Amino acid sequence: MQLYTLKSQVEISINKTISLKKTIGLVPTMGSLHHGHLSLIKKAVNSCDLVWVSIFVNPTQFNNKQDLNNYPKNIKKDLEMISKISKNINVFNPKISEMYESKLKTEDFDFQNLDKELEGKYRNNHFKGVGTIVSKLFNLFKPTKAFFGEKDYQQTRIIDRLIKVKNFQTELVICPTIRGTNGLALSSRNNLLSLENKEKSAIIYKTLIYCKKNLPKSSFQKIYNNCKKEINSLNDFELEYLEIVDNETLKKVKKISANKPFRIFICVLVNGVRLIDNILVK
Ligand code: PAF
Numbered sequence: 001m002q003l004y005t006l007k008s009q010v011e012i013s014i015n016k017t018i019s020l021k022k023t024i025g026l027v028p029t030m031g032s033l034h035h036g037h038l039s040l041i042k043k044a045v046n047s048c049d050l051v052w053v054s055i056f057v058n059p060t061q062f063n064n065k066q067d068l069n070n071y072p073k074n075i076k077k078d079l080e081m082i083s084k085i086s087k088n089i090n091v092f093n094p095k096i097s098e099m100y101e102s103k104l105k106t107e108d109f110d111f112q113n114l115d116k117e118l119e120g121k122y123r124n125n126h127f128k129g130v131g132t133i134v135s136k137l138f139n140l141f142k143p144t145k146a147f148f149g150e151k152d153y154q155q156t157r158i159i160d161r162l163i164k165v166k167n168f169q170t171e172l173v174i175c176p177t178i179r180g181t182n183g184l185a186l187s188s189r190n191n192l193l194s195l196e197n198k199e200k201s202a203i204i205y206k207t208l209i210y211c212k213k214n215l216p217k218s219s220f221q222k223i224y225n226n227c228k229k230e231i232n233s234l235n236d237f238e239l240e241y242l243e244i245v246d247n248e249t250l251k252k253v254k255k256i257s258a259n260k261p262f263r264i265f266i267c268v269l270v271n272g273v274r275l276i277d278n279i280l281v282k
Pocket of ligand 1: 056155
């Protein structure tokens with residue numbers, strides 16, 4: 001495994017790879033890696049000639065300073081985990097000044113309002129920050145394929161749009177959510193939970209399953225009220241949102257129709273830690 005910290009070094013390596021007509025896989029991450037990330041990296045290793053993992057906690061996608069400061073970091077462990085997968089992976093771990101010049105400037109994108117739904121309602125400019133950093137990474141690595149997790153499904157819709165508006169020649173690969181034994185979707189933020197709250201957070205995925213099962217028979221309002229009551233009755237737990245949205249536009253679905261897939265999204269704050277998850281209903 002080779003570690004790079006400078007864009008100029010990466011550029012030299014990428015130009016060489018491109019001149020050899022080899023495919024490049026990119027797995028963008030903010031570090032504090034878990035098995036969800038590892039599954040993306042493994043998929044990349046299996047389908048691309050050369051794999052790059054970027055580890056960069058992107059300041060412009062945090063609308064809350066405390067959230068940014070609290071974001072878990074463990075670069076030593078991250079590098080150990082990556083090198084166990086394959087020795088043939090490059091890691092890019094730049095400083096903030098390498099990715100942003102003096103000012104933390106973000107770009108404006110036409111995300112066709114995908115950025116205004118769900119997380120976008122609660123995290124001002126979050127997707128503008130995501131778009132900005134992913135665009136910088138795509139310009140640098142020129143990846144043949146880029147790998148993202150389905151847990152952040154809204155983010156994958158944003159990246160899909162980014163690829164179109166910026167005309168990137170990159171294939172978006174969405175990989176399934178990896179869950180713990182209690183069903184909780186793996187997330188770096190889970191490291192911020194107490195052991196007890198981590199166990200209790202099983203309710204998040206259980207809620208999605210419950211909604212999926214009961215939606216055909218019961219009204220969503222009724223289901224929503226039940227779920228909210230149950231989640232909010234737990235100490236430290238607060239339901240931020242539970243929504244049924246169109247699988248592509250992410251707009252709220254008012255009437256469920258049999259032949260149109262939709263997705264149920266949930267966000268729960270557990271002692272202030274933001275946990276999100278979603279499930280597809282076909
Ligand atoms: O999903 C993440 O970890 C981040 O949003 C990403 C895609 C690495 C951009 O900073």
